[in-house]
Amino acid sequence: MLHPVGPLPAAVYWRRRLAVLVALLVLLGGLGWLLLSLVPGSGSSGPAASPTTAAAPAEPPALERVVPAVSGVRTPGTTAPPSAPPAPAGPTPGGSCTDEMLGLEVRTPGTAAVGAKPTFELVVVNTSPVPCVRTLDKQLQELVMVDAAGARVWGSNDCFPESSSDQRTLAPGEPVVFPVRWGGLTSEPTCTAERVTPSPGDYVLRGRLDTKVSGDAPLTIG
Template identity: 35%
Template sequence: MSSVLHPVGPERRGVYWRRRLLAVLVLLAVVLLAVLGVRALTSERAAGEPAAQQIDPSQVASTLTAQPTGSPTGSPTGSPTATATTSAAVAPCEGAALSVLLTSDATTYGPGRTPKFALTVQNVSPVTCSVEVGSGMRTFVATDASGAQVWSSEDCQSSTSSQVYEVEPQSSRSMTTTWSRQRSAAGCPDGQEMVPDGTYTVTGTWNGVAAAPVTVSFSG
């Protein structure tokens, strides 16, 4: 211990003290550099790591509330009233909103040929409306030159079905029938005769509204 405080040697005491002071300074410099290096390394690690995210409980609750709810299979579920609200009923066509037209596929029919008639209901109004069409809504009647009824589509009609259709402006729906050129009577009795050759007037009505008649001729 005495040699540390009282250096002994051939040199003067001041030389030994300067050497010891230099050694202490070098040691302090090494320690300081080591401390600075550790601090720098710690700072770099801290800068590279993301800061811990603060979670707002209110945001979590909002996110959970916004999640959609569906069926267990993931299929979307619609509103039970959606179809009803998008398919509102269309008002029936009335009065001057309709035009009823009767046509035939020919005017003269030779041997074995049978006429086909079409009764067409057209919407002549500027708005869409509904029309009920079908065998239960139309009637075709044929009369001979004397005005006597010889055939009616109602006499042997096997079906009286009908259906309501939405008809846009200038659009139409047609109902057709074929006449076998055989007489008919109420109740559709068997054994009715064929009408003779000649000219016949055919009329057509839809829901009681008559169309202009057409004339057909049979020969052979």
Template identity: 30%
Template sequence: MSTIKHPVGPQSNKVYWRRRLVVLLGLLAVIVVIVLIVVGPGRSAEAEKPASDPGSSAAPSTGQTPTATGAGGACAPGSVSVEAVTDEGDYAADQEPALSLVVTNTGPAACSLNVGTAAQVFTIKSGSDVYWTSTDCQTDSSNVPFELQPGVPVKSSAPIVWDRTRSDPGTCDSGERESAPAEGASYHLTVTVDGVTSTTSKQFILN
């Protein structure tokens, strides 16, 4: 009688059949792995290869070099508004004003504006007297083209702190500057970004 169909041994037939089943499943798994190794890479490369590269011959419709955030054309004159912003309206004697700006694309389409520090000018006046200009002692300025979406206000990421002194290029190294008058003195901040100046100034008080 065949020992394949009727195993001979001290244990029951079910035990031997279970062992053979485990061996057969192991052999089947090895065969599957071999097939995947031989066939897999070729089929995978075939599946991942695109039928065509639609972007290889595409070019910006404006004919301009894309900005850091998109391919919109430069903002047209009159299509951008600039707002001067301060963190407070009234400052105590130990407080220094933090100056910011907000730019908004008022046009119908996205456009690019240089919002880097090289294109920003903060000016503080009291009456007709210019007390401080951000570019007087500016260093390490940068150009940052930024795509403005229509109707979306964009605020400067980090404010500029005014030390309440009169700026002068001749005092950049010495650091000896005249303090701005306080005790209720009124000042006005205007901001220019890439040639666009805020239409109104931001008033604040130094105490």
């Protein structure tokens, strides 16, 4: 085998043997490639998956099952504005008149002579839009006079207090007027001090209905 015998030169026989060897290797390589291509899943050149096989639904990644979606998370810039608080309820028709629902005013003649006995008025008015009920008893009403220095000069309940039972339904805007006549003399709550005629000058009167207090009304005595 290693020493070819024939009429041709030895190189010819070696070339022939080499060609046969190469052909044999090519044949073996082709057979091996064919066998590998027939094995399922052996590469991208294998048969395609059956078209009738339905694709399994993709399961969400584990992170999405734990962490909420970004669209469901409120950021400081997208925080919804707070809802407006409910409007406060208005006054109930036929309920009690609170101080905030009433107007209270004192009316004077403006001037009075020394020793005169003018009549003042305490005016109560329902300033709310609905009728309401208020107790207007005499013992709950009071007028007080003070001088320019703020000293108390006279009070309507000092010496001749009155009492009554007077509960009324006040219509919206309708005034109720209570006249009070002044005797022209000073007084104090116990009515034990000497009562004298006030000196000429400027004074103010203030009214009260239980816990509701009026503004000042001027009075000049001269």
